[in-house]
Amino acid sequence: MKVVLHHPRREIDVSGPATVRALLDHLEVNRESVLVIRGDTLVTGDERLSDDDVVELRPVISGGAFARAVPRGRP
């Protein structure tokens, strides 16, 4: 799946399927610090993401950098 990150805005590929929660864990992103948006709707942690989804991880902490890890492989 395509994952859109911010600060700076960039796109990475992560292989699916995976739940939203597994994706966040894999990227070491704190659940409190982002909204996960698929298409134009919000999705909850238990939602399954498939390989052809495009999801945006939108930071909600004002001014925050949030994705530290460089993702590798499957979540």
Added chain:
Amino acid sequence: MKCRVCRGGAVIELRRHNAGFCPEHFLRFCRDQVAKAIAEFDMFTPEDRVLVAVSGGKDSLALWDILTELGYQADGFYLGLGIGEYSERSASASRAFAEQRGLTLVERSLPDEFGFDVPGGAKAAKRAPCSACGMSKRHVFDETAIAGGYDVLATGHNLDDEAAVLFGNVLHWHTEYLARQQPVLAARPGFPRKVKPLVRLGEREMAAWCVLRSIDYIVEECPMAAGNRHLAYKEALNEVEERSPGSKFDFYHGFLRRAAEGFRHSEQVDDVDLQPCSTCGAPTPGEVCAFCRLVERAGGSVPVTLGATRQVEPR
């Protein structure tokens, strides 16, 4: 995950409430939380005219939207800071929001009116950008609220902001700040009443409000914010929150309920020797207020006195 209210599909989980919500019931939850904060802290009534300080970001636009939805008379106020592209985009987000909803946006600008921008002003005054910016905002917000005859100035500070500031103040035992960290500050001569109606909602909720209401806010932040120490406090608190949902709310609201009173005595009685600034009339302990000194050092124009609006009685 299912909505706690209607059992329909949830779009957001609030772990602090151990609940999921569908769009409709999430929006209702947010409106209820703001209404509750307004009532709990006696912020204002439907008869009051509210001026909302808007930055084009999620918190201030969501606040303006919610207050309007709740039936309050709320105008927006946007101050141009002259921070390059960030300021341009934040201005257009604020204008677009006001236009779409037929709301009144009052606009002023540091470069146009006072002849300096935040980066330049900070440099000239040898202050950190956020310090020069914060001081300028406070000054112009106060002045605009009073000159416009507004009953109250509302800002979009949310639970995360307040918890982070509290964390910093406790960490360093800034007792004089603890004494003043309240969701309502009463009006004083030359200063408007100030309120923070979002203190029961976190920033994740405010971002979700904007997404669900299709509010086009600026996601990218001010370039000057990098390295801001409140950011580190927010991250630290989110680590705690992830393991123990509800901690941020308990920390801040527990402080207000159980501890704040104990710091009252630390508050400096700071309006005793305030007198009108000789340049602009705003209350100041010195001869010329800090804002006018900044304007002067930054090489800008001297502000036009607004007449009696902000004058305090000389003592």
